[in-house]
Amino acid sequence: MLFAVEVAIALYVRDRFVRPYLGDVLAVILVYCGLRAVLPIRPLPAALSAFAIGAAIEIGQAVHVLDLLGVQNRVIRVVLGGSFEWLDFLAYAAGAGIALVVDQRVLSR
Template structure:
């Protein structure tokens, strides 16, 4: 049953991320809150489909986010020939920003605090 709750929470966070991507055009929520939530979304997805415990899932979610950001730094989309693929650009992003790494750290910290509170 816990995995179902994580799965439902992942769907809810995904819906929020989609709403942010489609309707928010500002200087705070879209670039920063969206990145914080991205780590939370990956974490919730991992907890829904794997037996990983809190800390390993949080560290893996953070590592995935950092690897995606580093992929942007090293122009991974170009190397894979996916520069013009809209889905790839949405999932992997296109522009490296060091501030995104801080957002991912905040997201990981928030999910750890949340886990401590609700378990």
């Protein structure tokens, strides 16, 4: 369900909040869920890893890694993004925090 929401945001939303920030929050939650689903990883390391993955992608945007690698695939460019924004790190932290809290307080019951 998270993946479908992410795809819908990427394809149809063109605004200044949902796509750039809420989309990033949800993306980190999606990464967190993926990590917890396929790896025997505890909640805190999963949250830190999901944040680190988001941060690595953001740093890649800052140095234009897709351009440096000559990546022209539209899907990859949409998924990984193309513009660096400092506030995205806050969105990644929020997503990791939300995922961690929901996992520890809601799902663990």
